[in-house]
Amino acid sequence: MPVLVMKFGGTSVATLDRIRRAAKRVGVEVAKGHDVIVIVSAMAGETNKLVGYVDETSPLYDAREYDAVVSSGENVTAGLMALTLQEMDVPARSWQGWQVPVQTTSAHANARIEAIPTDNITRKFAEGMRVAVVAGFQGVSPEGRITTLGRGGSDTTAVAFAAAFGAVRCDIYTDVDGVYTTDPRICDKARKLDRIAFEEMLELASLGAKVLQTRSVELAMRYNVKLRVLSSFEEMDDAAGTLVVPEEDIVESNVVAGVAHSRDEAKMTLVSVADRPGIAAAIFGPLADAGVTVDMIVQNISEEGRTDMTFSCPVGQVARAEKAMEEAKARGEINFHDIIADTHVAKVSVVGIGMRSAAGVAAQMFRVLAQEGINIQVITTSEIKISVLIERKYMELAVQALHDAFELEKAG
């Protein structure tokens, strides 16, 4: 029978009632003739509680023990989901990560899945079991210790199982009903997309539209797993949600698929840097060593051997970036007059695979922002994305204006 993977996030299994509701959806898919692998998260709040215990016990904790503790929430949900399905007369059993086993690296708290042997579960399917409920987010290291995959890891578990079992689809049930052209809280014309390309989803995920974890989308793209994002709180409907698919499955589309935004940006400027070959390496090497995630970079034209170097990074990393720069200066590796941090900025991006073949998207974007009187501070572009850093107070205005200009309220 065709295998379907269904993943339920923490809010979708937050109570016994919600677990029952999720189990009903599983039952519908079983009735349609699927063998189903259900990946479950911990009941909402449980993982945070356990992480809190660990943090309070040991601020610099042993990640192996952290994993042993925080993985337990998923085990509870897996057992309860199996029991709920059995109550509905659906043959089901639970698997913990080590039982499959979900083989991972030893990078505790942030492990990567290396292999998922399918023989145990496949044999059970052959014996008449219809649903394998698997605790998400966890695996087992070569040393036989429990590992976890990091935040959002259950999405990755789901996609990895879909890849390993050649699933017809991987349905990610969450508390939003799909991927939108932009944040509906900012722009009331935001439209739910029926389909989106992996590449677009990746750009949107990394830009803060946290519907799917980036790593899970990468994995889905690599193994060509058809992903669907849908809400566990809406009525069941086959056309529900958003399909995340390979580019070639998107028959026709808008040039721009969506407008993303991020408030979590700071702009750092090194004023009057002594310009010389290798200066970029001298700046960004120490920043990388300090764990600063530099996003956009712009270098002014050099005048009289000096230049201004501007980059953006997450707001929470500003102090670390400043420290790294001052230390590099003290070591004589770089020379600058001043370092200025501006945390009143935001990033707005337009994303779309159609931009590959359509010219003039950047020009149109800049024109729209200019018409609204919004000054662009930094620009970066990729094949399918244009991002600008602007003053934060204009963020909502920029999103709305771009959504209108690219007519995203209309289906492509």
Add this chain to the structure above:
Amino acid sequence: MPVLVMKFGGTSVATLDRIRRAAKRVGVEVAKGHDVIVIVSAMAGETNKLVGYVDETSPLYDAREYDAVVSSGENVTAGLMALTLQEMDVPARSWQGWQVPVQTTSAHANARIEAIPTDNITRKFAEGMRVAVVAGFQGVSPEGRITTLGRGGSDTTAVAFAAAFGAVRCDIYTDVDGVYTTDPRICDKARKLDRIAFEEMLELASLGAKVLQTRSVELAMRYNVKLRVLSSFEEMDDAAGTLVVPEEDIVESNVVAGVAHSRDEAKMTLVSVADRPGIAAAIFGPLADAGVTVDMIVQNISEEGRTDMTFSCPVGQVARAEKAMEEAKARGEINFHDIIADTHVAKVSVVGIGMRSAAGVAAQMFRVLAQEGINIQVITTSEIKISVLIERKYMELAVQALHDAFELEKAG
């Protein structure tokens, strides 16, 4: 280094503070030169919460899934205890049942430990680890599924580890500071015993003095594991608690070690049973089949081919016992005029290995009760125990009078 097993029950690890307190005691034993195996229960309330989830999800649950769910509480405590010890610079790591592995039967929710391989933990001790923290109450079946040992199973885990590792002692930390000559809530002269024999502890445990789980005492007796019961809430003191030891280690003692009581008793009487050879088997066979735990039995003298048969069982089994008897009557296997259940009874027992060599204990017990005007309804005796069923309202009086009569407030 000598191995010491320390077991902390749910109330002893109910909060992070209490886990720290328990860890300090472990640290003291490590400093004394012990390699320590710590067995932990779930934080108080956690297991009940999980059992509640299972009961609500599926009243006739699959015991395999029950075990997968309810075992998770111990995993959390084990990780937190290991982290707490590491914070105190004590080299420690946690083990879940399947990691040791604690090999059990497949009798889910009530499994028995079959084997505990010592090589993994012994190797870690040799490498410098000082504390192995093991999640109690759980193991793994031959099929690779998680099992639990039933209520109080962590005591059994502790004793089994002590036996497997040839531990110098198995310390059971709980919320009482030892075994008393009787229930201090009933008799204010109750005295904590420094030592008690396994056999006495077994009789007291099965009589409702729930300090240690019966199975763990049996196991300790079989493998000659020196057990100590002590409070994790009192100051540390080597002389603390009660040692449960082989009979030969009790140098001198009172004839009677303690007075036990149980309210959870019902007296059932089959009135005017047709008496014939095999009638006892005809009555108690169906009761055993119905899962009724018959304790005391008394048969009156037969008159004109009829007799009254009286037995006691837990209060909660009365309905089941009545049903089993009516059905046996309907099948024509037994014949009686009436069945009477009396739930206003209590059992009072005196226990002591000294009774083996001392005559007259029973006579003295009956005399004391008679002096207080307490009528004895049923009597049973064993080598080291005399139990009587009396009207429940006299229970406290009987306990106090017997405690006085056998001078239990004085050390033997």
